[in-house]
Amino acid sequence: MAPSTPKSDRPTAIIVTLVFLVVSTFWNMLSDHLFAILLNRPEMNQHSTNIGHWFFIIFSAIMLYWLLRFWEASVAETQESLKKVNRSLRSVSECSRAITRLENEETLMQEICRICVEVGGHRMAWVAFKQDDAQKSLKPAAHWGADNIYLENLKASWSADSDIGQGPAGICIRTGEMVIFQNLLADFRFNPWLKEARKYGYASCIALPLIDNGRTFGALVIFNGIKNAFAPDKTELLAEMAEDLSYGIKTLRMQKIHQEEVQERLMLAAAMDQTSDGIITFDTNATIQYVNFSFLHLCGVPENRCVGTSLHNFECSQRNPEFYRAILKVFATNQPFSGHFINKRSDGSPYDIDAWIAPVFDADGSVIRYVATVRDISQEIVLQRQLRQAQKMEALATLSGGIAHDFNNILAIIITNTEMCLEDADEHDPQRPFLDLILKAGLRGKNLVRQFLTISRKPEQPQKPSNLTHVVEECVSMLRATLPTTIELQQQIPAQLSPVFADPTQIHQVIMNLCTNAADAIAGQNGVLNISLDEITLSVDSRTNYPELPGGNYVRLMVTDNGHGMSREVLDRIFDPFFTTKEQGKGTGLGLSIAHGIVKSHKGHISAVSILEGGTTFTVLLPATTEMVSGGDDSSRAQYTFGKEHILFVDDEADYATSINIVLERCGYQVTARTDSREALDLLRQDSFSCDLLISDQTMPHLTGTQLAAEALKLRPGLPIVLCSGSSPETDPAVSNANVAALGISKLLLKPVSRTELLTTVEQLLTAPGAGIANE
Incomplete structure (x- = not known):
């Protein structure tokens, strides 16, 4: 059987055969005549017409034609085979070059698919990645030669229990082996995608596994337009290409992980x-x-x-x-x-x-x-210490307010009755010295209660713009006269200093307490006590050590000594009331507690830094003000006179009510005293009861002083009311200045109230314009 004609058929065999026939014919016809002439033998010139010669010539021409045609077909097949091999080798070569050149996984897979189509001569190629979801779906990671719609609508899986899991990609990923469909149109496993395969002209397919460390993570799927396109020799090269792609993807992923690790290490090093x-x-x-x-x-x-x-x-x-x-x-x-x-x-x-x-x-x-x-948690320790100190002071404020109330009532009775006894006693009365001692003890008790209220941060006197320079200079003068000569007193006080809102008397007390403690720390040996004043500005960033203070300008007072210093344990407790390291009888432990309370009542800050055997520095910050310092208080104490008005006095302490009743009646006033606030309110409800002034205690059963005042003003608008309280406004917000003014109370007096203060207040309210309107 004649070999098949190659696609690019040339008339080479026919031409050669015809040339052979022409030459053979001429030779057969002219050879005798030619040899006769050449040999000069005329007898050889015979016109032979031997049929055998012509048969041989024709048979030889036919054989020559078929031999030439067979040779041409063999050469064409060999060239086509070499062309295919060269294409496959070129595909592998370009894939290898792409793997070594590209640094992005997606770009690499896209390039491999392009090489399979454009260099390898296939119809379409795509990379499928298996997904570990419930459907075990396949995700197209890259493709070339396919319409995007084909892959977008492609539903494929690597599940063995699903029809869409029986395709070449699914089987390949599931088994980890190469899968070939030589005839897609006749293979029932490809039925779910048969319509699309016909539409795009896909006839055969091969799926090659992508493996990393023995685990199949995807497949390279290649479609061809002819059946049986994937011969064994081609599959070997394609399998090699898939292995190279797997290695390239693995390498790129390892490089990415390495880069991320390097980046993390660089970030960690920077951190x-x-x-x-x-x-x-x-x-x-x-x-x-x-x-x-x-x-x-x-x-x-x-x-x-x-x-x-x-x-x-x-x-x-x-x-x-x-x-x-x-x-x-x-x-x-x-x-x-x-x-x-x-x-x-x-x-x-x-x-x-x-x-x-x-x-x-x-x-x-x-x-x-x-x-x-x-x-470093030093700052946190400082803040914790400050918080504990603030909590201690808050607890003490509540305790001192309650103690002060009861003591003030007792002291008020003692002081008031002692003052009246002294008024009645003759100058030469033998009992007078004893009464003086009683009054002196009562006043000392009053000062002690005042110290308790100072710890609870109750302002003793109205704060006003004050120049701390004068206060410090006064303290220095007193200290020079009292300190031993072994202590050198130094001061750094600027000529110009912003004023602060303060009670100069209390600030004087703070400075003296700090300097006294410093002198005790030096303990009679040669030492230095330094007092300095300056101004600082606290910004948002520089408030780390003073979180409770707002930003702004502050006057800073520093008292430094080079005494024995304090340990950390002692430093944590220096502001605790009654805590002292001094010998018994040489200190009450209230000095620094009082200083702490005073500074806090001035919206300031006090702290200490100390090194054992290295000295101590106390720092006080007080907010500066732009208001000018006043020239002084020229008012003189008002003098009380006798009156005849009717006063309703209410206090649950019977002895104190009796004492104040006597004091007021001695000055000519008519007094109705009650120890039950409800009885006092019933009297005010009676139209027949005349009242020019109401004086009431705050802390009473049934109705407090503020509650009684509110009801009284409803019944008798404009009635002057004096509220007396033995509690601090910080421990009892009801007696704060704002609340008292809002209720319409005329005056707030803090116990123990001296007789002079009480009578002066009564006179001022009863002689003020509009007094008595409530009874008209």
């Missing part, structure tokens, strides 16, 4: 350098490998004396033995450790740290280094 926590690492021989800036700042040792130094010779270890022993414990046990330490800086000043010390293990579980992280 370690910039974090406020101190970080130090050691190798297994206890040699320092790394320290960040924060640790250098905390430790106070230069970097060139840290890195490469043994932990045992490290300066910070020698200054802080407890921290050093904690690190050694981790070295010995290879167990993490965390704890709180009080370390010392290079200048000897202490600072608090929280430390975490731990070994670092490699993948085999071996220790490769140790790391210690320290965080």
Whole structure:
């Protein structure tokens, strides 16, 4: 059977055959004549017409034609085979080049698909990634030569229990082996996609697994337009291409992971350098490998004396033995450790740290280094201390307010009755010295209660713009006369200083208390006591040490001594009432508590810094004001006179009510005293009851003083009312100035009320314009 004619058929065989026939014919016809002439033998010139010669010529021509046609077909097939092999080799070569050149996974897969189509001569190629969802779906990761609509509408799976899981990609991913469909139109497994295959001219298909570490994660799927397109020799090259693609994807993913790890390490290194926590690492021989800036700042040792130094010779270890022993414990046990330490800086000043010390293990579980992280919590300790102090003072404020109320009633009775006895006693009365002692003791008790109320931050006197320079200079004058000559008194007071809203008497008391404590700390030895004033501005960033203070200008008072100093435990309790380190009988423990209360009532801040055997510094901040200092108070104490008006006095303390009744009646007033606020209210409801002034205690059963005042003003608008309270406005908000004014109460007096203060107030209210309107 003749070989098939190649597609690019040429008339080479026919031409050669015809040439052979023509030459053979001429030779057969002219050869005898030619040889006769050449040999000069005329007898050889015979015109032979032998039929055998012509048969041989024709048979030879036919054989020559078929041989030439067979040779042409063989050459064409060989060229086509070489062309296909060359195309496959070129595809593999370009795939290898793409794998080494491209650095993006998606771009690589797209390029491989393009090479399969444009270089490999296939119809379409796409990469399927398996999804670990409930449907076990396949996700197109890249494609070439296909309409996007085909892949968008493609529903495929790698599930063995689904019809859409029986396609080449699904089977390939599920089994991890190469799958070939040589005739898509006749293979029932391809029925779900048969319509689309016919539409796009797909006839055969191959799916090649993409494997990473023995796990199939996807497939390279290639479609061809002819049946049986994937011969064994071609599949081997395609399988090699899929392996190269798998390796390329794996390499790119590893490079991406490596880049992310490098980036994370760079970020971690930057974070370690910039974090406020101190970080130090050691190798297994206890040699320092790394320290960040924060640790250098905390430790106070230069970097060139840290890195490469043994932990045992490290300066910070020698200054802080407890921290050093904690690190050694981790070295010995290879167990993490965390704890709180009080370390010392290079200048000897202490600072608090929280430390975490731990070994670092490699993948085999071996220790490769140790790391210690320290965080300076000194500021947090200060804030916690301030919070505890504030809570103590709040609790004491409540306690002192309650104590003051009861004591004030008792003291008021003692003082009032003693003053009346002294008025009645003759100048030479033998009982007069005893009455003076009683009055003196009562006044001392009054001062003690005032100190309690000062601790509870009740303002004793109205605060006004005051110049602290004069107050400090007055204190310095007093101290120079009282301090021993072994103590050198220094002062730094600027000529110009902003005023502050303050009660000068209370600030004087604060300064004297601080200076007295400083002198006691020096304890008779040669020492220096320094008093300084200056101004500072607290910005938002510089308020770290004073979180309760708003930003602005402040006058700063500092009292510094070089005495014996205080330990951390003592420093934590210095503002506690009745806490003292002095011997019994040499101190009450109220001085710093009172100073604390006074400063807080002035919306300021007081703190102390002390080093054992290194001295102490107290710092007081008071908000500055732009108001001018007044020239002084020229008012003189009002003189009371006798009256005849009717006064209703209400106090649940019967003895005190009796005492005030006598005081008022001695001045000519008519007095109705009641110890039950409900009875007093019933009297006010009676039209026949005449009343020019109501004086009421605040803390009473049934109706408080403010409640009684509110009801009284409803019944008799315009009635002057005096409210007396033994509590601090901070502990009893009902007697605050704002609440008293809102209720319409004329005057608030704080117990114990002196007779002069009471009578002066009564006279002022009864002689004021409009007095008595309530009874008209």
